Amino acid sequence: MRIGVIADDFTGASDIALTLAEAGMRVCQFIGVPKNAANSDLDAGVVALKSRTAPADDAIRDSLAACDWLLAQGAEQIVFKVCSTFDSTANGNIGPVLDSLSDRLGAEGVIVCPAFPENGRSVYQGHLFVQDKLLSESGMQDHPLTPMRDADLRRVLAAQSSKPVGHVGALTVMRGAAAIRATLPMEGYAIVDAIRDEDLFEIGKAAKGALLLCGGSGIALGLPANFDIAPVEPSWSAIEGPGAVLSGSCSRATRQQVEVYKEQAPHREITASEAVNGTVNAHELAGWAMVQAVPPLIYSSAKPDVVKAAQDTFGTDRAAVAIETLFADLSAELAAKGARRIVVAGGETSGAAVKGLRAQALEIGPRLAAGVPVLCLVHAHPIALALKSGNFGDQDFFADALAKMEQSA
The missing domain is CATH 3.40.50.10840 (Putative sugar-binding, N-terminal domain)
Structure with missing residues (x-):
C-alpha cells in the first residue's frame, strides 16, 4: 500500500x-x-x-x-x-x-x-x-x-x-x-x-x-x-434490481434534488417527531418501498428552521440518533427484501445506511457525479450504492445515479 x-x-x-x-x-x-x-x-x-x-x-x-x-x-x-x-x-x-x-x-x-x-x-x-x-x-x-x-x-x-x-x-x-x-x-x-x-x-x-x-x-x-501511477477509468459491472433513495441531508443542493425526484417517484417524508416517537418503522417503510414500480424516495431532508425546531423540541442528539437509527434499520430491511440499488444522500445518513448493511469493504466504480462514485457491496447478491455528500450532484442526481448503476462501464 x-x-x-x-x-x-x-x-x-x-x-x-x-x-x-x-x-x-x-x-x-x-x-x-x-x-x-x-x-x-x-x-x-x-x-x-x-x-x-x-x-x-x-x-x-x-x-x-x-x-x-x-x-x-x-x-x-x-x-x-x-x-x-x-x-x-x-x-x-x-x-x-x-x-x-x-x-x-x-x-x-x-x-x-x-x-x-x-x-x-x-x-x-x-x-x-x-x-x-x-x-x-x-x-x-x-x-x-x-x-x-x-x-x-x-x-x-x-x-x-x-x-x-x-x-x-x-x-x-x-x-x-x-x-x-x-x-x-x-x-x-x-x-x-x-x-x-x-x-x-x-x-x-x-x-x-x-x-x-x-x-x-x-x-x-x-x-x-x-x-509513477497513471490515470485509468474504474470499471463497473451492471447491477439491476429494485432500488430506493434515502435522503437525510438538509443541504440546499439535496433539498432541491429531493423536490425534483418527488415529481418522478413515490415518496415518503420522515419527520423528527415520527422517528423519535416510533410512529414509523423500518419494516413497514421497506415493505412499501419494495412494491413501488419506480424506486421510491424516503427522506427527512428539511429546511433549517424545521430542523432547529425539532432540535429545540427533542434535543440535537436525540433527534439525530432517532433518524439515523431508522435509516440504518431501513437499509437492512431493504437489502433483506431484495433491494439491489440504493442511493443515499448525506454523510450521517450514509454512515447509518452502511452500518445497517453491515458493510466491511466497498469496491470503487466510476463516477456518478463529481466526488461521488458508484460503489459495490459484494456478497451473495451484490448491492450498488451511491453515498452522496449533501452538497454534491446536480438536481437530477437521484434518477441519474439509479440509471447508471444498471449500465456496465
Whole structure:
C-alpha cells in the first residue's frame, strides 16, 4: 500500500477513493478499522470512520487506530480526509485529530487544503469559498450539527490546535511545487490556497515524501503520480434490481434534488417527531418501498428552521440518533427484501445506511457525479450504492445515479 486515507465520514471516504481510483490506483474503501490485513495488491486503502461529529477523544482514538492499521499495511503517506467545507465547530475535532496524527507520525509543516475547485470549493487568502460565496455565507452557517460561521481556515484550525498555523498564498502556489515546498513552515500546519485544479496537482507534487496531509478529496489529485501511477477509468459491472433513495441531508443542493425526484417517484417524508416517537418503522417503510414500480424516495431532508425546531423540541442528539437509527434499520430491511440499488444522500445518513448493511469493504466504480462514485457491496447478491455528500450532484442526481448503476462501464 502506498497511500493510506483516514476519512471522517463515509461520503468523504468514497469521494477521495474515487479521486485515487481515477488517478489509476487500486483502491478499497474499508468501513471502520479492519481486523484483518488488506490485499497486498492495493495501492491505496481508505478507512471510513464516523468521526466528524464525534467527541474529540473518540475521534482521536479511532483515527489513531486507523493510522496504525494503514501503517501496518505498508502505507508510505497518510491523508486525513475532512469535508471540503472543513465541517467542524469551535470545539470540533479536526485540530485535535490532526495534532495526534502529526505527533504519531512525527510530521511537521503539514499541508492543509480542503479545496476542490471542480466541486466549487476553493481556498484563497486562507479563506474557504463555496462557489462564489464565503463558507460562512454559503448555507453552511445553518448546518444543524457543524455550523460554519467563519471562513478563515487559519482561525478555525488555530482555535482547535496547540500547534502554529501558517499560510501559503495563491501567488506562491501558482509558482509551482518547489515554491510551495520552500514556503512551508518548519512546524505545525500550513493552510495552502488552491483556486484551480492545477493548483492541487502542484500541491500534490510538493507533498512528495510528506508523511501526513490534511484536506478534502482534491488533496489527492496529484499524489498518485508521485508513485509513477497513471490515470485509468474504474470499471463497473451492471447491477439491476429494485432500488430506493434515502435522503437525510438538509443541504440546499439535496433539498432541491429531493423536490425534483418527488415529481418522478413515490415518496415518503420522515419527520423528527415520527422517528423519535416510533410512529414509523423500518419494516413497514421497506415493505412499501419494495412494491413501488419506480424506486421510491424516503427522506427527512428539511429546511433549517424545521430542523432547529425539532432540535429545540427533542434535543440535537436525540433527534439525530432517532433518524439515523431508522435509516440504518431501513437499509437492512431493504437489502433483506431484495433491494439491489440504493442511493443515499448525506454523510450521517450514509454512515447509518452502511452500518445497517453491515458493510466491511466497498469496491470503487466510476463516477456518478463529481466526488461521488458508484460503489459495490459484494456478497451473495451484490448491492450498488451511491453515498452522496449533501452538497454534491446536480438536481437530477437521484434518477441519474439509479440509471447508471444498471449500465456496465
